[in-house]
Amino acid sequence: MIKFTWKEANMGFNVLMYHEFREYNDLDRTKSSAISVAQQYQDALPKVLFSYLDDFKTQMNYLKTEGYHTLTLQEIKDFYEKGVKLPEKSVLLTFDDAFQSVYKYAYPILKEQQFHAVCFVVLGWLFQETKPFQIDQSTVMSKQELEKMRDVFELANHTTNLHMRYEGGRTQMQRVSLSELKEDLTECGEYVDSSDIFAYPFGIYQSDDVKRLAEIGVHYAFTTIPGLNTKETPLLELHRDTVTLGCTLEEFKRIVERS
Template structure:
Protein backbone atom coordinates (compact mmCIF):
# COMPACT_ATOMS: atom_id res chain seq x y z
CA UNK A 1 0.00 0.00 0.00
CA UNK A 2 1.40 3.36 -1.00
CA UNK A 3 1.37 6.05 1.68
CA UNK A 4 1.15 9.65 0.52
CA UNK A 5 2.20 12.33 2.97
CA UNK A 6 0.68 15.73 2.41
CA UNK A 7 2.57 18.97 3.01
CA UNK A 8 0.64 19.71 6.25
CA UNK A 9 1.38 16.20 7.51
CA UNK A 10 5.08 16.57 6.76
CA UNK A 11 5.09 19.93 8.53
CA UNK A 12 3.47 18.45 11.63
CA UNK A 13 5.99 15.60 11.65
CA UNK A 14 8.89 18.03 11.32
CA UNK A 15 7.60 20.26 14.12
CA UNK A 16 6.98 17.24 16.33
CA UNK A 17 10.61 16.22 15.92
CA UNK A 18 11.99 19.72 16.53
CA UNK A 19 9.64 20.57 19.40
CA UNK A 20 8.41 17.66 21.47
CA UNK A 21 5.16 19.34 22.46
CA UNK A 22 3.47 15.94 22.56
CA UNK A 23 5.50 14.66 25.50
CA UNK A 24 3.67 14.58 28.86
CA UNK A 25 4.79 16.83 31.68
CA UNK A 26 7.00 15.25 34.31
CA UNK A 27 7.86 16.15 37.88
CA UNK A 28 11.27 16.65 39.39
CA UNK A 29 13.88 19.27 40.18
CA UNK A 30 14.42 21.72 37.32
CA UNK A 31 18.07 22.70 36.83
CA UNK A 32 18.95 24.81 33.78
CA UNK A 33 22.47 24.44 32.37
CA UNK A 34 24.11 27.36 30.56
CA UNK A 35 27.72 27.93 29.56
CA UNK A 36 28.58 31.19 27.75
CA UNK A 37 26.42 34.30 27.52
CA UNK A 38 27.43 36.40 24.54
CA UNK A 39 28.15 36.18 20.82
CA UNK A 40 30.24 33.25 19.57
CA UNK A 41 33.38 34.14 17.63
CA UNK A 42 33.27 33.70 13.83
CA UNK A 43 33.71 30.11 12.77
CA UNK A 44 33.01 28.69 16.23
CA UNK A 45 32.12 24.99 16.25
CA UNK A 46 30.71 25.36 19.76
CA UNK A 47 27.82 27.69 19.02
CA UNK A 48 25.37 25.59 21.03
CA UNK A 49 27.27 26.64 24.16
CA UNK A 50 26.56 30.33 23.50
CA UNK A 51 23.29 32.03 24.43
CA UNK A 52 22.92 35.67 23.41
CA UNK A 53 22.32 38.23 26.19
CA UNK A 54 18.99 39.08 24.54
CA UNK A 55 17.85 35.46 24.63
CA UNK A 56 19.14 34.94 28.15
CA UNK A 57 17.28 37.99 29.41
CA UNK A 58 14.11 36.81 27.66
CA UNK A 59 14.44 33.35 29.22
CA UNK A 60 15.01 34.67 32.74
CA UNK A 61 12.14 37.12 32.33
CA UNK A 62 9.94 34.21 31.21
CA UNK A 63 10.79 32.37 34.42
CA UNK A 64 10.06 35.38 36.62
CA UNK A 65 6.83 36.25 34.79
CA UNK A 66 5.62 32.65 35.21
CA UNK A 67 6.20 32.79 38.96
CA UNK A 68 9.31 30.64 39.20
CA UNK A 69 11.58 31.03 42.22
CA UNK A 70 15.24 30.85 41.26
CA UNK A 71 17.29 29.04 43.89
CA UNK A 72 20.86 29.29 45.08
CA UNK A 73 22.81 26.20 46.07
CA UNK A 74 22.40 27.27 49.70
CA UNK A 75 18.60 27.25 49.31
CA UNK A 76 18.75 23.71 47.96
CA UNK A 77 21.12 22.68 50.74
CA UNK A 78 18.80 23.99 53.45
CA UNK A 79 15.81 22.16 51.97
CA UNK A 80 17.80 18.95 51.64
CA UNK A 81 19.24 19.01 55.16
CA UNK A 82 15.95 19.98 56.79
CA UNK A 83 13.92 17.62 54.59
CA UNK A 84 11.54 20.43 53.70
CA UNK A 85 9.71 20.83 50.38
CA UNK A 86 10.96 23.27 47.78
CA UNK A 87 8.70 26.08 46.58
CA UNK A 88 6.22 24.70 44.04
CA UNK A 89 7.82 26.43 41.05
CA UNK A 90 11.52 26.17 41.83
CA UNK A 91 14.36 26.27 39.34
CA UNK A 92 18.15 26.43 39.56
CA UNK A 93 20.00 28.45 36.94
CA UNK A 94 23.51 27.05 36.57
CA UNK A 95 26.50 27.98 34.43
CA UNK A 96 29.41 25.65 33.73
CA UNK A 97 33.08 26.69 33.72
CA UNK A 98 33.14 30.29 35.06
CA UNK A 99 33.55 32.46 31.98
CA UNK A 100 34.14 36.20 32.19
CA UNK A 101 30.96 36.69 30.14
CA UNK A 102 28.99 35.27 33.06
CA UNK A 103 30.18 38.35 34.96
CA UNK A 104 29.81 40.90 32.15
CA UNK A 105 26.52 39.66 30.65
CA UNK A 106 24.67 37.12 32.82
CA UNK A 107 25.14 38.67 36.26
CA UNK A 108 23.74 42.12 35.33
CA UNK A 109 20.65 40.46 33.82
CA UNK A 110 20.11 38.34 36.92
CA UNK A 111 20.38 41.46 39.11
CA UNK A 112 18.04 43.44 36.89
CA UNK A 113 15.34 40.76 37.00
CA UNK A 114 15.82 39.86 40.69
CA UNK A 115 16.89 36.31 39.84
CA UNK A 116 19.61 34.07 41.26
CA UNK A 117 22.28 32.00 39.54
CA UNK A 118 25.01 29.47 40.32
CA UNK A 119 28.36 29.01 38.61
CA UNK A 120 30.48 25.86 38.54
CA UNK A 121 34.07 27.13 38.57
CA UNK A 122 37.19 25.44 37.18
CA UNK A 123 39.65 26.56 39.84
CA UNK A 124 42.94 26.49 37.92
CA UNK A 125 41.53 28.67 35.12
CA UNK A 126 40.27 31.54 37.31
CA UNK A 127 41.54 34.74 35.68
CA UNK A 128 43.06 32.78 32.79
CA UNK A 129 41.50 31.13 29.71
CA UNK A 130 39.53 27.97 28.95
CA UNK A 131 42.63 26.01 28.05
CA UNK A 132 40.79 22.67 27.87
CA UNK A 133 39.07 23.75 24.64
CA UNK A 134 40.68 22.83 21.34
CA UNK A 135 41.44 26.23 19.73
CA UNK A 136 40.64 24.66 16.36
CA UNK A 137 37.03 24.43 17.53
CA UNK A 138 36.94 27.91 19.02
CA UNK A 139 39.57 30.43 20.17
CA UNK A 140 40.26 30.46 23.89
CA UNK A 141 38.26 33.03 25.83
CA UNK A 142 38.76 34.71 29.19
CA UNK A 143 37.56 33.22 32.43
CA UNK A 144 36.28 35.38 35.29
CA UNK A 145 38.90 36.71 37.68
CA UNK A 146 38.80 36.02 41.41
CA UNK A 147 37.80 39.63 42.12
CA UNK A 148 34.91 39.36 39.64
CA UNK A 149 33.74 36.11 41.22
CA UNK A 150 33.92 37.63 44.70
CA UNK A 151 31.95 40.67 43.53
CA UNK A 152 29.20 38.40 42.27
CA UNK A 153 29.22 36.42 45.52
CA UNK A 154 29.00 39.55 47.66
CA UNK A 155 25.95 40.72 45.71
CA UNK A 156 23.97 37.74 47.01
CA UNK A 157 22.88 36.99 43.44
CA UNK A 158 25.37 34.23 42.58
CA UNK A 159 26.85 31.25 44.40
CA UNK A 160 29.54 28.83 43.31
CA UNK A 161 30.13 25.13 42.91
CA UNK A 162 33.14 23.14 41.79
CA UNK A 163 33.90 21.98 38.25
CA UNK A 164 37.27 20.36 39.17
CA UNK A 165 40.72 21.91 39.11
CA UNK A 166 41.39 21.66 35.36
CA UNK A 167 38.25 20.39 33.54
CA UNK A 168 39.45 16.88 32.62
CA UNK A 169 37.41 13.89 31.55
CA UNK A 170 37.40 12.20 34.92
CA UNK A 171 36.97 8.68 33.54
CA UNK A 172 40.17 9.14 31.54
CA UNK A 173 42.17 9.70 34.75
CA UNK A 174 43.28 7.24 37.36
CA UNK A 175 40.77 7.04 40.18
CA UNK A 176 43.33 8.68 42.48
CA UNK A 177 43.82 11.63 40.12
CA UNK A 178 40.07 12.02 39.59
CA UNK A 179 39.55 12.09 43.35
CA UNK A 180 42.25 14.77 43.68
CA UNK A 181 40.62 16.93 40.98
CA UNK A 182 37.34 16.89 42.90
CA UNK A 183 38.62 17.14 46.47
CA UNK A 184 41.30 19.77 45.84
CA UNK A 185 38.97 22.06 43.89
CA UNK A 186 36.50 21.99 46.78
CA UNK A 187 39.27 22.82 49.25
CA UNK A 188 40.67 25.66 47.13
CA UNK A 189 37.26 27.21 46.41
CA UNK A 190 36.26 27.11 50.06
CA UNK A 191 39.50 28.87 50.97
CA UNK A 192 38.97 31.49 48.26
CA UNK A 193 35.33 32.27 49.07
CA UNK A 194 35.26 31.43 52.79
CA UNK A 195 32.09 29.43 52.27
CA UNK A 196 31.10 25.78 52.02
CA UNK A 197 31.13 24.47 48.46
CA UNK A 198 28.30 21.96 48.50
CA UNK A 199 27.81 21.38 44.76
CA UNK A 200 29.88 19.74 42.03
CA UNK A 201 29.33 19.31 38.28
CA UNK A 202 31.21 16.68 36.28
CA UNK A 203 33.06 18.19 33.28
CA UNK A 204 31.40 16.90 30.09
CA UNK A 205 29.15 14.92 32.43
CA UNK A 206 31.94 12.32 32.43
CA UNK A 207 31.85 10.11 35.51
CA UNK A 208 28.44 11.18 36.76
CA UNK A 209 27.06 7.71 36.16
CA UNK A 210 30.32 5.82 36.77
CA UNK A 211 29.85 4.43 40.31
CA UNK A 212 33.53 4.47 41.25
CA UNK A 213 33.99 8.09 40.13
CA UNK A 214 30.75 9.27 41.71
CA UNK A 215 31.77 7.64 44.99
CA UNK A 216 34.88 9.83 45.01
CA UNK A 217 32.77 12.96 44.43
CA UNK A 218 30.58 12.14 47.41
CA UNK A 219 33.62 11.19 49.50
CA UNK A 220 35.12 14.61 48.75
CA UNK A 221 32.25 16.10 50.76
CA UNK A 222 29.90 17.47 48.13
CA UNK A 223 26.23 17.25 49.04
CA UNK A 224 25.07 17.69 45.45
CA UNK A 225 26.60 16.34 42.26
CA UNK A 226 25.21 17.39 38.88
CA UNK A 227 25.38 15.45 35.63
CA UNK A 228 25.14 16.66 32.05
CA UNK A 229 22.38 14.17 31.29
CA UNK A 230 19.21 15.75 29.92
CA UNK A 231 16.25 15.64 32.26
CA UNK A 232 14.83 16.32 35.70
CA UNK A 233 15.48 14.43 38.91
CA UNK A 234 12.78 13.34 41.36
CA UNK A 235 12.68 15.47 44.49
CA UNK A 236 13.03 14.59 47.37
CA UNK A 237 16.29 13.23 46.01
CA UNK A 238 17.86 9.89 46.89
CA UNK A 239 21.49 11.02 47.02
CA UNK A 240 22.91 7.50 47.19
CA UNK A 241 21.20 6.43 43.98
CA UNK A 242 22.01 9.02 41.33
CA UNK A 243 23.31 12.51 40.53
CA UNK A 244 21.08 15.45 39.69
CA UNK A 245 20.34 15.80 35.97
CA UNK A 246 20.00 19.12 34.15
CA UNK A 247 18.24 20.85 31.26
CA UNK A 248 20.82 22.01 28.70
CA UNK A 249 19.94 25.36 27.14
CA UNK A 250 21.37 25.64 23.61
CA UNK A 251 22.14 28.81 21.74
CA UNK A 252 19.31 28.08 19.30
CA UNK A 253 16.71 27.52 22.02
CA UNK A 254 13.88 30.00 22.45
CA UNK A 255 11.22 30.46 25.12
CA UNK A 256 9.10 27.67 23.63
CA UNK A 257 12.04 25.30 24.08
CA UNK A 258 12.40 26.54 27.65
CA UNK A 259 8.71 25.97 28.37
CA UNK A 260 8.92 22.41 27.01
CA UNK A 261 12.08 21.63 28.94
CA UNK A 262 10.53 22.82 32.18
CA UNK A 263 7.46 20.71 31.47
CA UNK A 264 8.68 17.41 30.06
CA UNK A 265 12.44 17.57 30.58
CA UNK A 266 13.36 18.05 26.92
CA UNK A 267 12.28 20.07 23.89
CA UNK A 268 13.57 18.05 20.94
CA UNK A 269 14.24 14.55 19.68
CA UNK A 270 17.72 15.40 18.39
Protein backbone atom coordinates in the same frame (compact mmCIF):
# COMPACT_ATOMS: atom_id res chain seq x y z
CA MET B 1 6.37 35.37 51.85
CA ILE B 2 6.41 32.44 49.39
CA LYS B 3 3.27 30.30 49.48
CA PHE B 4 3.60 26.56 48.96
CA THR B 5 1.20 24.06 47.45
CA TRP B 6 0.59 20.36 47.98
CA LYS B 7 2.35 19.54 44.70
CA GLU B 8 5.72 20.85 45.88
CA ALA B 9 6.60 17.85 48.02
CA ASN B 10 6.07 15.52 45.07
CA MET B 11 7.45 17.37 42.06
CA GLY B 12 11.01 18.48 42.75
CA PHE B 13 12.93 21.02 40.70
CA ASN B 14 14.57 21.64 37.33
CA VAL B 15 18.11 22.92 36.81
CA LEU B 16 19.32 25.01 33.87
CA MET B 17 22.95 25.03 32.73
CA TYR B 18 24.59 27.89 30.82
CA HIS B 19 28.19 28.59 29.79
CA GLU B 20 28.78 31.46 27.35
CA PHE B 21 26.84 34.39 25.84
CA ARG B 22 27.19 36.50 22.71
CA GLU B 23 25.28 39.04 20.68
CA TYR B 24 23.75 37.37 17.63
CA ASN B 25 26.05 39.08 15.11
CA ASP B 26 29.17 38.38 17.19
CA LEU B 27 28.95 34.60 17.01
CA ASP B 28 30.31 32.39 14.24
CA ARG B 29 28.38 29.16 14.65
CA THR B 30 30.74 27.21 12.38
CA LYS B 31 33.78 27.36 14.66
CA SER B 32 34.48 26.20 18.20
CA SER B 33 35.70 28.85 20.63
CA ALA B 34 39.21 28.39 22.04
CA ILE B 35 39.25 28.78 25.81
CA SER B 36 41.67 31.09 27.60
CA VAL B 37 42.37 30.06 31.20
CA ALA B 38 45.10 30.66 33.77
CA GLN B 39 45.93 26.95 33.95
CA GLN B 40 48.16 25.49 31.24
CA TYR B 41 45.35 23.80 29.37
CA GLN B 42 44.08 24.19 25.82
CA ASP B 43 40.62 23.26 24.67
CA ALA B 44 37.67 24.70 22.77
CA LEU B 45 34.08 25.31 23.79
CA PRO B 46 31.50 23.96 21.32
CA LYS B 47 29.15 26.62 20.03
CA VAL B 48 26.15 24.57 21.14
CA LEU B 49 27.08 25.61 24.70
CA PHE B 50 26.64 29.31 23.89
CA SER B 51 23.43 31.30 24.21
CA TYR B 52 22.40 34.35 22.24
CA LEU B 53 22.00 37.34 24.51
CA ASP B 54 18.51 38.15 23.21
CA ASP B 55 17.40 34.55 23.83
CA PHE B 56 18.72 34.71 27.39
CA LYS B 57 16.85 37.97 28.02
CA THR B 58 13.66 36.38 26.72
CA GLN B 59 14.14 33.31 28.90
CA MET B 60 14.76 35.33 32.06
CA ASN B 61 11.83 37.63 31.28
CA TYR B 62 9.63 34.55 30.97
CA LEU B 63 10.74 33.26 34.38
CA LYS B 64 10.06 36.66 35.93
CA THR B 65 6.69 37.16 34.26
CA GLU B 66 5.54 33.66 35.21
CA GLY B 67 6.56 34.11 38.84
CA TYR B 68 9.41 31.61 39.03
CA HIS B 69 11.55 31.42 42.15
CA THR B 70 15.29 31.01 41.54
CA LEU B 71 16.63 28.56 44.08
CA THR B 72 19.65 28.79 46.34
CA LEU B 73 21.81 25.78 47.08
CA GLN B 74 20.73 25.95 50.71
CA GLU B 75 17.11 25.58 49.65
CA ILE B 76 18.04 22.43 47.76
CA LYS B 77 19.91 21.08 50.79
CA ASP B 78 16.89 21.83 52.98
CA PHE B 79 14.61 20.09 50.48
CA TYR B 80 16.62 16.87 50.69
CA GLU B 81 17.88 16.98 54.25
CA LYS B 82 15.01 18.58 56.17
CA GLY B 83 11.99 17.94 53.97
CA VAL B 84 11.44 21.67 53.42
CA LYS B 85 9.01 22.26 50.58
CA LEU B 86 10.08 24.08 47.43
CA PRO B 87 7.90 26.57 45.59
CA GLU B 88 5.96 24.94 42.77
CA LYS B 89 7.46 27.37 40.26
CA SER B 90 11.14 27.18 41.06
CA VAL B 91 14.32 26.58 39.11
CA LEU B 92 18.03 26.46 39.82
CA LEU B 93 20.14 28.61 37.45
CA THR B 94 23.72 27.34 37.01
CA PHE B 95 26.62 28.74 35.00
CA ASP B 96 29.73 26.64 34.45
CA ASP B 97 33.40 27.66 34.27
CA ALA B 98 33.04 31.40 35.02
CA PHE B 99 33.51 32.78 31.52
CA GLN B 100 33.73 36.56 31.17
CA SER B 101 30.52 36.79 29.17
CA VAL B 102 28.60 35.71 32.25
CA TYR B 103 29.88 38.83 34.02
CA LYS B 104 29.46 41.06 30.95
CA TYR B 105 26.05 39.89 29.76
CA ALA B 106 24.22 37.53 32.13
CA TYR B 107 25.00 39.12 35.48
CA PRO B 108 23.33 42.51 34.76
CA ILE B 109 20.18 40.76 33.54
CA LEU B 110 19.99 38.49 36.57
CA LYS B 111 20.59 41.42 38.90
CA GLU B 112 17.85 43.49 37.27
CA GLN B 113 15.41 40.61 37.66
CA GLN B 114 16.54 40.07 41.27
CA PHE B 115 17.38 36.46 40.47
CA HIS B 116 19.77 34.14 42.26
CA ALA B 117 22.27 31.92 40.44
CA VAL B 118 25.15 29.51 40.97
CA CYS B 119 28.55 29.54 39.28
CA PHE B 120 30.54 26.32 39.24
CA VAL B 121 34.13 27.54 39.47
CA VAL B 122 37.32 25.92 38.21
CA LEU B 123 39.63 27.65 40.66
CA GLY B 124 42.82 27.05 38.68
CA TRP B 125 41.28 28.66 35.61
CA LEU B 126 40.69 32.05 37.22
CA PHE B 127 43.08 34.82 36.22
CA GLN B 128 44.76 37.00 38.82
CA GLU B 129 44.30 40.03 36.57
CA THR B 130 41.34 40.83 34.36
CA LYS B 131 41.82 40.07 30.67
CA PRO B 132 40.29 42.03 27.78
CA PHE B 133 36.98 40.60 26.60
CA GLN B 134 37.31 39.05 23.13
CA ILE B 135 34.32 37.85 21.17
CA ASP B 136 36.29 35.19 19.26
CA GLN B 137 37.52 33.25 22.28
CA SER B 138 36.16 32.04 25.62
CA THR B 139 38.10 33.81 28.35
CA VAL B 140 37.59 32.98 32.00
CA MET B 141 37.07 35.73 34.57
CA SER B 142 39.56 37.09 37.03
CA LYS B 143 38.87 36.64 40.72
CA GLN B 144 38.05 40.37 40.86
CA GLU B 145 35.30 39.99 38.25
CA LEU B 146 33.89 36.96 40.00
CA GLU B 147 33.78 38.72 43.35
CA LYS B 148 31.75 41.57 41.84
CA MET B 149 28.93 39.12 41.08
CA ARG B 150 28.55 37.90 44.67
CA ASP B 151 25.29 39.81 45.16
CA VAL B 152 23.68 37.51 42.58
CA PHE B 153 25.89 34.44 42.41
CA GLU B 154 26.98 31.88 44.93
CA LEU B 155 30.00 29.76 44.01
CA ALA B 156 30.31 25.99 44.00
CA ASN B 157 33.00 23.40 43.31
CA HIS B 158 34.10 22.49 39.78
CA THR B 159 37.65 21.34 40.77
CA THR B 160 40.86 23.33 41.10
CA ASN B 161 43.02 21.79 38.37
CA LEU B 162 41.13 18.68 37.24
CA HIS B 163 38.85 20.16 34.58
CA MET B 164 40.76 18.64 31.67
CA ARG B 165 39.64 16.05 29.16
CA TYR B 166 41.50 13.49 27.11
CA GLU B 167 40.90 11.29 24.11
CA GLY B 168 38.77 8.34 25.04
CA GLY B 169 36.27 10.40 27.00
CA ARG B 170 38.08 10.55 30.34
CA THR B 171 38.88 13.56 32.48
CA GLN B 172 41.76 14.46 34.76
CA MET B 173 39.42 13.99 37.70
CA GLN B 174 39.18 10.32 36.80
CA ARG B 175 42.94 9.88 36.40
CA VAL B 176 44.12 11.07 39.81
CA SER B 177 44.24 9.11 43.06
CA LEU B 178 41.59 9.47 45.74
CA SER B 179 43.96 11.52 47.91
CA GLU B 180 44.80 13.82 44.98
CA LEU B 181 41.10 14.26 44.21
CA LYS B 182 40.40 15.16 47.82
CA GLU B 183 43.26 17.66 47.91
CA ASP B 184 42.09 19.32 44.69
CA LEU B 185 38.45 19.63 45.75
CA THR B 186 39.44 20.82 49.20
CA GLU B 187 41.47 23.67 47.69
CA CYS B 188 38.56 24.79 45.50
CA GLY B 189 36.19 24.25 48.42
CA GLU B 190 38.09 26.73 50.54
CA TYR B 191 37.41 29.44 47.96
CA VAL B 192 33.82 28.76 46.93
CA ASP B 193 30.70 29.07 49.07
CA SER B 194 29.60 25.45 48.85
CA SER B 195 32.52 23.05 49.02
CA ASP B 196 30.35 19.92 49.16
CA ILE B 197 28.32 20.77 46.05
CA PHE B 198 30.04 19.75 42.82
CA ALA B 199 29.56 19.65 39.05
CA TYR B 200 31.29 16.92 37.05
CA PRO B 201 33.81 18.34 34.54
CA PHE B 202 32.24 18.13 31.07
CA GLY B 203 29.43 16.12 32.70
CA ILE B 204 31.62 13.01 32.43
CA TYR B 205 31.37 10.47 35.23
CA GLN B 206 31.08 6.76 36.00
CA SER B 207 29.89 4.82 39.03
CA ASP B 208 33.42 4.81 40.49
CA ASP B 209 33.45 8.62 40.41
CA VAL B 210 30.23 8.72 42.40
CA LYS B 211 31.72 6.41 45.02
CA ARG B 212 34.91 8.44 45.26
CA LEU B 213 33.03 11.72 45.75
CA ALA B 214 31.03 10.13 48.55
CA GLU B 215 34.24 8.92 50.20
CA ILE B 216 35.73 12.41 50.34
CA GLY B 217 32.62 14.12 51.66
CA VAL B 218 30.92 15.60 48.59
CA HIS B 219 27.19 15.46 49.26
CA TYR B 220 25.68 16.76 46.02
CA ALA B 221 26.93 16.48 42.44
CA PHE B 222 25.34 17.75 39.23
CA THR B 223 25.52 15.92 35.93
CA THR B 224 24.56 17.11 32.44
CA ILE B 225 21.81 14.52 32.16
CA PRO B 226 18.48 16.29 31.63
CA GLY B 227 15.48 15.67 33.81
CA LEU B 228 13.51 16.62 36.88
CA ASN B 229 15.16 16.24 40.28
CA THR B 230 12.90 14.57 42.85
CA LYS B 231 13.34 13.09 46.31
CA GLU B 232 14.30 9.84 44.57
CA THR B 233 17.11 11.33 42.43
CA PRO B 234 20.56 10.18 43.66
CA LEU B 235 22.21 13.21 45.26
CA LEU B 236 25.50 12.60 43.47
CA GLU B 237 23.73 12.29 40.10
CA LEU B 238 21.45 15.32 40.04
CA HIS B 239 20.03 16.33 36.66
CA ARG B 240 20.71 19.49 34.68
CA ASP B 241 19.30 20.64 31.36
CA THR B 242 21.72 22.36 28.99
CA VAL B 243 20.23 25.50 27.46
CA THR B 244 21.71 25.14 23.98
CA LEU B 245 22.41 27.73 21.30
CA GLY B 246 19.21 28.87 19.62
CA CYS B 247 16.93 27.36 22.26
CA THR B 248 13.46 28.65 21.43
CA LEU B 249 11.07 29.96 24.04
CA GLU B 250 8.81 26.95 23.50
CA GLU B 251 11.75 24.58 24.09
CA PHE B 252 12.70 26.56 27.18
CA LYS B 253 9.15 26.36 28.52
CA ARG B 254 9.13 22.58 28.11
CA ILE B 255 12.25 22.35 30.30
CA VAL B 256 11.14 24.58 33.16
CA GLU B 257 7.54 23.35 33.13
CA ARG B 258 8.55 19.68 33.31
CA SER B 259 6.93 17.82 36.20
